[in-house]
Amino acid sequence: MTEAVSRPTLEAVAARAGVSRATVSRVVNGGDGVREPLVERVRRAVEELGYVPNQAARSLVTRRHDAVAVVIAEPETRVFADPFFALQLRGISKELTAHDSQLVLLLTEGPEDYARVGRYLAGGHVDGALAFSLHLDDPLPGLIRGAGVPTVFGGRPGWGDGPRGDGPTVYVDSDNRGGARDAVRHLVGLGRTRVAHITGPLDQTSAVDRLDGFRDVMVDADPRLIVEGDFTPAGGERAMRVLLDRCPEVDAVFAANDLSAAGALRVLRERGRRVPEDVAVVGFDDMLPVAEGADPPLTTVRQDIEEMGRLMARLLLRGLDRRGRDEDADPGTGKGLGGAPSSVVLPTTLIRRASA
Amino acid sequence: MTEAVSRPTLEAVAARAGVSRATVSRVVNGGDGVREPLVERVRRAVEELGYVPNQAARSLVTRRHDAVAVVIAEPETRVFADPFFALQLRGISKELTAHDSQLVLLLTEGPEDYARVGRYLAGGHVDGALAFSLHLDDPLPGLIRGAGVPTVFGGRPGWGDGPRGDGPTVYVDSDNRGGARDAVRHLVGLGRTRVAHITGPLDQTSAVDRLDGFRDVMVDADPRLIVEGDFTPAGGERAMRVLLDRCPEVDAVFAANDLSAAGALRVLRERGRRVPEDVAVVGFDDMLPVAEGADPPLTTVRQDIEEMGRLMARLLLRGLDRRGRDEDADPGTGKGLGGAPSSVVLPTTLIRRASA
DNA sequence: CTGAAAGCGCTAACAA
DNA sequence: TTGTTAGCGCTTTCAG
Numbered sequence: 062m063t064e065a066v067s068r069p070t071l072e073a074v075a076a077r078a079g080v081s082r083a084t085v086s087r088v089v090n091g092g093d094g095v096r097e098p099l100v101e102r103v104r105r106a107v108e109e110l111g112y113v114p115n116q117a118a119r120s121l122v123t124r125r126h127d128a129v130a131v132v133i134a135e136p137e138t139r140v141f142a143d144p145f146f147a148l149q150l151r152g153i154s155k156e157l158t159a160h161d162s163q164l165v166l167l168l169t170e171g172p173e174d175y176a177r178v179g180r181y182l183a184g185g186h187v188d189g190a191l192a193f194s195l196h197l198d199d200p201l202p203g204l205i206r207g208a209g210v211p212t213v214f215g216g217r218p219g220w221g222d223g224p225r226g227d228g229p230t231v232y233v234d235s236d237n238r239g240g241a242r243d244a245v246r247h248l249v250g251l252g253r254t255r256v257a258h259i260t261g262p263l264d265q266t267s268a269v270d271r272l273d274g275f276r277d278v279m280v281d282a283d284p285r286l287i288v289e290g291d292f293t294p295a296g297g298e299r300a301m302r303v304l305l306d307r308c309p310e311v312d313a314v315f316a317a318n319d320l321s322a323a324g325a326l327r328v329l330r331e332r333g334r335r336v337p338e339d340v341a342v343v344g345f346d347d348m349l350p351v352a353e354g355a356d357p358p359l360t361t362v363r364q365d366i367e368e369m370g371r372l373m374a375r376l377l378l379r380g381l382d383r384r385g386r387d388e389d390a391d392p393g394t395g396k397g398l399g400g401a402p403s404s405v406v407l408p409t410t411l412i413r414r415a416s417a
Numbered sequence: 418m419t420e421a422v423s424r425p426t427l428e429a430v431a432a433r434a435g436v437s438r439a440t441v442s443r444v445v446n447g448g449d450g451v452r453e454p455l456v457e458r459v460r461r462a463v464e465e466l467g468y469v470p471n472q473a474a475r476s477l478v479t480r481r482h483d484a485v486a487v488v489i490a491e492p493e494t495r496v497f498a499d500p501f502f503a504l505q506l507r508g509i510s511k512e513l514t515a516h517d518s519q520l521v522l523l524l525t526e527g528p529e530d531y532a533r534v535g536r537y538l539a540g541g542h543v544d545g546a547l548a549f550s551l552h553l554d555d556p557l558p559g560l561i562r563g564a565g566v567p568t569v570f571g572g573r574p575g576w577g578d579g580p581r582g583d584g585p586t587v588y589v590d591s592d593n594r595g596g597a598r599d600a601v602r603h604l605v606g607l608g609r610t611r612v613a614h615i616t617g618p619l620d621q622t623s624a625v626d627r628l629d630g631f632r633d634v635m636v637d638a639d640p641r642l643i644v645e646g647d648f649t650p651a652g653g654e655r656a657m658r659v660l661l662d663r664c665p666e667v668d669a670v671f672a673a674n675d676l677s678a679a680g681a682l683r684v685l686r687e688r689g690r691r692v693p694e695d696v697a698v699v700g701f702d703d704m705l706p707v708a709e710g711a712d713p714p715l716t717t718v719r720q721d722i723e724e725m726g727r728l729m730a731r732l733l734l735r736g737l738d739r740r741g742r743d744e745d746a747d748p749g750t751g752k753g754l755g756g757a758p759s760s761v762v763l764p765t766t767l768i769r770r771a772s773a
Numbered sequence: 774c775t776g777a778a779a780g781c782g783c784t785a786a787c788a789a
Numbered sequence: 790t791t792g793t794t795a796g797c798g799c800t801t802t803c804a805g
Contacts, residue, residue: 068541070782081792086784096790113540117476118782121797126473128521135507147503151491154524158533163542164522165484168510177514184469185424186519294710320706327712350676354650356683426798437776442800452774474798477781 069110078106089114125188128163129377130210132178132192134201135168144348145366146193149215152370153191160378162188175204182208189377194218194232197264206230211384213377213402215369217266231380232404233373235364237267237345240409241274244315244343244362247411249278251341253313257286259300259325261317268292271317271345286311290321297324305332312340313417319344319351319361326355326416341417357415364409376402425466434462445470481544484519485733486566488534488548490557491524500704501722502549505571508726509547516734518544531560538564545733550574550588553620562586567740569733569758571725573622587736588760589729591720593623593701596765597630600671600699600718603767605634607697609669613642615656615681617673624648627673627701642667646677653680661688668696669773675700675707678715682772686712697773713771720765732758 071089075082080099087095088103089112095103106112120126131153133146150164157164165187167178182190182205189211194202197219205212214232248256258275261268276282285307290296297316301324304311316322322344326336334340336357344352347363380402427445431438436455443451444459445468451459462468476482487509489502506520513520521543523534538546538561545567550558553575561568570588604612614631617624632638641663646652653672657680660667672678678700682692690696692713700708703719736758 071784072782082783083785083792083794084790087791090784094790099791111539113536115477115782116540116542117473117482118797119784120473121471121477121782121799122784124797131522144500150522151524154522155526158524158530163537164524166487166506166510166520166522168507168514168520170511174514180469181519183467184472186472294706323710327710350650354679354683427800428798438799439776439778439801440774443775446800450774455775471798474781475800477783477798478800480781 068115069112070115071112074103074106074110074112077110078102124185126186127161128165128187129157129374130165130167130182130187130190132167132182132190132201132205133169134175134193134195134199135170144350145346148366149193149370149373152367152372153374154370155367156371156374156378160374162378169201172200175201179204179208182210188381189213191215191373191377195265197266211377211380213373213380215373217270217404219264219266229403231376231402233369233376233407234267234404235369235407236409237270238274238277240345240362240364240411241271241315241317242277243409243411244345245275245278247360247413248313248315248341248343248417251313251337251417253341255286255308255311256282256313256315257288257304257308257311258282259288259290259297259304259314259316259321261290261292261321263289268317275315283308290317290324292318292320294320294324294327297321298328299324301325301328305329305334314340314342316342316344319346319348319355319359322359322361322416323351323355326357326359330356337415337417343411343417347412352412352414355416360414360417361412362409363412365407369407372405372407376405424471425468426471427468430459430462430466430468433466434458480541482542483517484521484543485513485730486521486523486538486543486546488523488538488546488557488561489525490531490549490551490555491526500706501702504722505549505726505729508723508728509730510726511723512727512730512734516730518730518734525557528556531557535560535564538566544737545569547571547729547733551621553622567733567736569729569736571729573626573760575620575622585759587732587758589725589732589763590623590760591725591763592765593626594630594633596701596718596720596767597627597671597673598633599765599767600701601631601634603716603769604669604671604697604699604773607669607693607773609697611642611664611667612638612669612671613644613660613664613667614638615644615646615653615660615670615672615677617646617648617677619645624673631671639664646673646680648674648676650676650680650683653677654684655680657681657684661685661690669698670696671699671701673701675702675704675711675715675717678717678772679707679711682711682713682715693771693773699767699773703768708768708770711772716770716773717768718765719768721763725763728761728763732761 071082071085075085085103088100092100154164191213192205193215202218217232217234260272288300288303290300316325329336336342344359344361347361352359352361427438427441431441441459444456448456510520547569548561549571558574573588573590616628644656644659646656672681685692685696692698700715700717703717708715708717
């Protein structure tokens with residue numbers, strides 16, 4: 062491992078350039094209102110000394126951190142088994158990077174970690190937070206709101222809009238319901254009449270919304286055709302077995318995600334049903350390795366996960382900007398004008414492959 | 418989004434407890450050398466006011482940040498397609514959390530991002546860095562070392578030990594070569610004589626090491642039995658086809674990871690070969706959803722990825738501690754005694770399932 | 774054992 | 790336009 066080195070300070074740069082600290086500071090922060098020759102001199106001094114501003118000192122006075130926390134509550138190992146999370150992170154990272162903000166990752170293993178997260182968020186280390194609200198009854202969202210940090214959620218949270226007086230909950234989500242409708246309509250359009258649904262865990266809004274979409278189209282669906290899964294391949298297998306036992310004449314399945322569709326596919330093969338001839342299958346997510354790798358390749362509803370991440374970050378940063386400006390104009394409330402960011406629901410697309 | 422609130426300071430706590438700032442500071446930082454009744458008074462004041470130390474102010478004077486950067490260079494989307502990365506992160510996160518250190522995630526999309534990472538690292542925002550050295554010719558590792566930040570690498574880097582004068586490169590890796598040997602010996606023990614190898618991308622040390630392990634056992638391996646893959650299912654399919662065409666009598670395959678083994682399995686099924694009767698298959702990683710979900714379930718070499726992450730963090734933090742103490746004892750060099758952390762290679766285990 | 778005082782490196786009024 | 794001057798909130802000698 063390498064040595065620590067003592068870094069040059071503003072003072073040092075000022076001395077070298079023969080100007081005051083204030084001038085160096087101005088140049089470093091954009092250089093407005095400093096005459097060209099001086100700017101040049103300072104730039105050179107910065108260069109020669111390899112000066113990098115001390116972020117701690119800067120934050121101390123500006124109260125900005127140029128950092129955003131990303132909170133991922135993952136009691137189960139599940140999210141780690143699919144790339145959802147990585148893609149989302151990537152989108153977030155790209156957007157933050159573009160705005161010179163850092164990404165502080167807060168992973169939780171369970172409720173025992175929540176206090177730590179709360180403390181960190183409340184501690185004013187970051188300008189804002191991005192959080193994935195996974196379960197309906199998760200205490201985390203409340204905790205985050207309690208910390209008083211501007212936050213954007215990934216996925217529609219399970220509670221209604223802002224019970225607090227501090228503005229509505231902002232979130233980014235896919236059009237789960239609409240996507241589900243498209244999937245089921247596609248199946249119906251194929252002439253299928255006994256269309257089943259393998260749901261996700263119904264304590265997550267995404268799963269509930271997809272089920273609602275299914276019901277929108279299959280208004281009088283036989284309740285035996287709806288089986289609860291859990292977004293895992295094993296859950297998909299289990300559900301498919303139940304379905305086949307209960308209702309052998311099923312001719313189509315809409316699975317709430319690709320992973321459970323893959324499980325269903327496996328059981329169908331095992332039971333000698335041909336896909337899509339005997340049973341057509343549609344998934345949700347368009348998780349490439351899973352959907353394309355399935356046998357047969359999966360027809361599925363694509364959501365642009367990376368874009369969701371990017372959007373979450375963008376919304377948060379925009380809100381921070383707005384807040385900063387508002388405080389100048391209206392120190393009383395910090396609330397504003399018309400530009401407050403609001404939630405966004407991204408469209409989905411049906412991707413046709415061989416399975417339906 | 419919520420409001421910013423002005424947080425109580427040390428000063429406020431001191432006033433409330435009727436002591437000096439210094440005393441509060443002592444209590445907050447462990448409370449050594451403060452008499453019990455005062456400790457109690459201060460604790461209560463902290464509690465009542467909901468005081469949380471301002472990390473920026475603290476860093477400014479201590480020059481510690483209690484934060485570690487995790488650098489993931491991911492030009493291709495690949496790593497995002499398997500859970501490797503998430504597991505590693507989880508291990509890292511656990512260990513850092515236990516030491517009250519924060520995780521700053523630095524994702525790069527390509528060489529154009531390297532400068533930014535270098536700047537950040539050199540900027541002294543973090544106490545150390547953890548980096549994944551993915552490719553042999555990656556400029557990133559050099560850049561990181563150049564930044565003068567204590568670093569631990571994940572996976573053996575592609576260059577020899579520390580060309581620099583600042584101590585050896587510290588890394589954590591799995592015993593790729595030994596694990597590969599076990600896999601191949603297992604196949605040979607099954608009586609297989611035409612054992613093939615689907616490699617990973619040979620610009621990564623993990624892939625090279627596994628190939629070396631294969632060769633250790635199959636000393637006179639027919640070169641036609643070695644085909645380069647790329648750690649993806651598609652690469653595995655491609656390689657398997659080549660193998661079957663070149664050498665139809667192949668009776669065993671050691672794939673360099675589970676994902677490519679899964680691809681191979683698919684091609685074998687497609688070509689009507691039974692697994693394991695006609696062709697036995699062994700993977701590497703024991704990526705659960707892939708290995709257990711494969712048809713048939715995959716015999717594979719397990720590496721404990723989460724533990725690797727944990728260990729990387731532990732090594733780094735230990736090094737930081739040591740450095741801290743050495744500097745007191747020996748301000749000249751910052752180098753030390755005997756306790757310098759050195760690299761660790763973790764053992765692997767063969768997991769037997771149905772495929773071999 | 775406790776308090777007073779001196780900064781850490783930077784920005785942001787305010788003066789010049 | 791530039792420089793001077795106060796701090797931001799905290800830790801850490803150094804006295805008491």
